[in-house]
Amino acid sequence: MTNRHAEARQKLVEAIGQDGIAVIPAAHEVVRNYDVMHQFRQDSAFFYLTGFEEPESVAVIAPGHDDGDFHLFVRPKDPDLEVWTGIRAGTQGAKEAYGADAAYELSQLDDVLERMMIGREVLWYTTGNDKFDDRVTGIVNKARAHRERMGGVVPSIVRDVSVPIGEMMLFKSEDEADALRRACHLSADGHIEAMKFTEPGMYEYQVQAALEYPWRLGGSARNGYPSIVASGANACVLHYDTNRDQIGDDDLVLIDAAAEVEGYSSDITRTYPATGSFTGPQRAIYEVVLASQKAGVELSVSGSTMKAIHDECTRILAEGMVDLGLLPGPTDQVLAMHHYSQFYMHSTGHWLGLDVHDRGAYRIDGVSRPLEPGMALTVEPGLYVGPDKAQVELTMLEFDPEERNERIIRMGRAAAQASIAEEKASAEKVTHDVPAEFLGIGVRIEDDILITPDGHENMTESVPKELADVEAMCAESSELPVF
Ligand SMILES: [Mn+2]
Numbered sequence: 263m264t265n266r267h268a269e270a271r272q273k274l275v276e277a278i279g280q281d282g283i284a285v286i287p288a289a290h291e292v293v294r295n296y297d298v299m300h301q302f303r304q305d306s307a308f309f310y311l312t313g314f315e316e317p318e319s320v321a322v323i324a325p326g327h328d329d330g331d332f333h334l335f336v337r338p339k340d341p342d343l344e345v346w347t348g349i350r351a352g353t354q355g356a357k358e359a360y361g362a363d364a365a366y367e368l369s370q371l372d373d374v375l376e377r378m379m380i381g382r383e384v385l386w387y388t389t390g391n392d393k394f395d396d397r398v399t400g401i402v403n404k405a406r407a408h409r410e411r412m413g414g415v416v417p418s419i420v421r422d423v424s425v426p427i428g429e430m431m432l433f434k435s436e437d438e439a440d441a442l443r444r445a446c447h448l449s450a451d452g453h454i455e456a457m458k459f460t461e462p463g464m465y466e467y468q469v470q471a472a473l474e475y476p477w478r479l480g481g482s483a484r485n486g487y488p489s490i491v492a493s494g495a496n497a498c499v500l501h502y503d504t505n506r507d508q509i510g511d512d513d514l515v516l517i518d519a520a521a522e523v524e525g526y527s528s529d530i531t532r533t534y535p536a537t538g539s540f541t542g543p544q545r546a547i548y549e550v551v552l553a554s555q556k557a558g559v560e561l562s563v564s565g566s567t568m569k570a571i572h573d574e575c576t577r578i579l580a581e582g583m584v585d586l587g588l589l590p591g592p593t594d595q596v597l598a599m600h601h602y603s604q605f606y607m608h609s610t611g612h613w614l615g616l617d618v619h620d621r622g623a624y625r626i627d628g629v630s631r632p633l634e635p636g637m638a639l640t641v642e643p644g645l646y647v648g649p650d651k652a653q654v655e656l657t658m659l660e661f662d663p664e665e666r667n668e669r670i671i672r673m674g675r676a677a678a679q680a681s682i683a684e685e686k687a688s689a690e691k692v693t694h695d696v697p698a699e700f701l702g703i704g705v706r707i708e709d710d711i712l713i714t715p716d717g718h719e720n721m722t723e724s725v726p727k728e729l730a731d732v733e734a735m736c737a738e739s740s741e742l743p744v745f
Pocket residue numbers: 529612640642708
């Protein structure tokens with residue numbers, strides 16, 4: 263493996279120190295249907311630290327241990343089974359190919375880990391793992407019983423290891439940024455192919471085949487997440503991924519999809535007309551989203567924040583909604599009362615990396631954290647006029663997220679939600695008729711941004727997004743066969 267993973271382990275060793283021991287389980291296989299498993303995808307934090315792609319394994323980081331810091335528990339070699347499910351590294355491979363200082367078969371986990379816990383005060387482990395929580399708790403309990411007999415220190419504090427790992431994953435090294443950049447460039451090629459390929463009358467999954475074709479040929483073994491190919495009103499379903507509908511004559515096609523390279527995922531959205539020409543109403547909505555997205559990208563620089571980007575993108579969308587008559591306005595009220603959420607209901611971006619929604623805190627001490635070089639994020643405003651939005655009911659009530667958070671802390675979640683619901687129920691309502699020409703139009707535009715010392719790198723800018731450029735790309739023809 264590259265030393266990318268060794269560097270990650272070294273950072274974790276420094277973060278937890280010699281008082282700590284970190285236990286990070288791999289992902290498990292999941293049944294898809296009878297006798298068939300879902301394609302295995304390693305847990306991103308486990309992969310970040312090890313580069314090891316076998317299921318069920320467990321990584322232990324024990325800084326200063328006599329045998330070394332990095333211990334890997336793996337499935338045993340089993341020639342009969344390997345005929346069916348593939349070669350296993352085994353303990354020897356774990357050391358030779360993956361750099362484990364010590365390797366054990368999984369059956370030794372309880373005994374070995376119990377001994378390793380002795381002398382360490384803090385167990386770094388992320389609770390909430392159905393398959394593993396009980397096992398870890400059992401091992402700590404046995405170590406504690408041992409302490410009672412023999413004396414000595416065992417972990418009395420459990421801390422969430424995903425916090426330091428998330429913080430490390432947030433800042434991409436040059437080497438990681440290079441893998442992410444390659445994922446972005448390859449993903450961009452697929453989006454361009456899909457624009458060229460699409461014609462009305464095709465099924466969404468046929469466009470998906472054209473989209474993913476350059477990815478597989480270009481060196482990506484799998485997608486970063488299931489491809490969304492949403493034609494017409496399907497674009498208003500945010501996580502639509504059935505991709506089985508036939509593309510209508512005047513439909514827009516919204517594609518949110520990306521390839522994975524060396525575990526790193528891109529995340530691109532483009533929306534384009536199946537015919538190659540936007541209709542008037544489609545153009546009007548698209549221009550609003552484009553202006554918002556470009557402003558968001560512009561703000562993606564060191565020292566800015568996710569909140570600043572979201573607020574500016576949302577303000578531009580809200581102005582557009584009022585201009586187009588989707589909402590009565592004025593814009594200040596649309597923003598203060600969150601009426602824009604009728605048509606824009608998600609946040610404007612997220613971290614990007616090994617997880618398409620990468621780990622790492624968004625807020626520090628309750629405030630949106632400043633962007634710094636090495637962070638990668640998406641900028642993806644959208645506007646979705648669902649086919650059921652012919653008339654919207656607007657609650658005339660200011661929406662203050664800070665006040666709501668305070669109320670949740672003061673009253674508890676259930677009571678706070680009940681009190682908010684009560685306020686909403688008794689507040690004045692205004693109904694508004696949405697111009698029919700916009701119904702069923704959904705547009706999102708999403709780029710992947712790497713923050714650099716002197717600005718940013720838009721890693722997905724090769725996919726056209728200006729109206730004229732999108733239409734020009736759609737007018738080009740694909741070399742792929744049409745059946
Ligand atoms: Mn995204």
